[in-house]
Amino acid sequence: MTVEDVMTTKVVSVTAATPFKDIAQALITGGISAVPVLDDDDHVIGMVSEADLLRKEEFREEFYREGYRPPLRARLRHPKGRQKAAGDTAADLMTSPAITITPAATAVAAARLMDAHDVKRLAVADYNGRLQGIVSRRDLVKVFLRGDEEIAAEIRDDILDHALWVDTSGVRVEVHQGIVTLSGWMDRRTETAIAVRMTGRVNGVVDVVDKLTWKTDDSTWEAR
Incomplete structure (x- = not known):
């Protein structure tokens, strides 16, 4: 599943000149x-988050409550916080450059990028940056909302019947709450491993329980 499959296309956006209160609204x-x-x-030049807006209140609460003004060395330790706390427009508040991803990227790639940068959403831009x-974390979670019957049908039709090119007539597929159980038999042990691995890549699969048996253990041939 790609980012384009799950992203939101009706996007609320602002310009560099948008005032603080309009962003909050x-x-x-x-x-x-x-x-x-x-x-x-329409090029993405940055992102403004709730955290960016809250810097103003956090900085004021940390340093200026009860009329206290911090010494210069304390203010210098928080240059970005101070800059954003003083910001009045999106240009002052935004994180730039923005972390973006293309529509053709996989949902997994989007999840990894969010995790790497500790963000909750990514701007989706074409190769020209428009x-x-x-795509948000919530959009990615939707991948796991596929029905059990739909998941089972894809495993049977796309993987067992077409992708593997081996005899899969002895394989049974059961899906409950996204957890797939593969049982029955296949000719070779290496074939069962491939079936399990490919099943785990199907969108919506939470886990794969491997109960497959085999007629020939060819794993020792691979080791040679």
């Missing part, structure tokens, strides 16, 4: 945690 109204910042040609959509 866009986040609240849209029920979202971040918005892309676009230039005049916005195509937004």
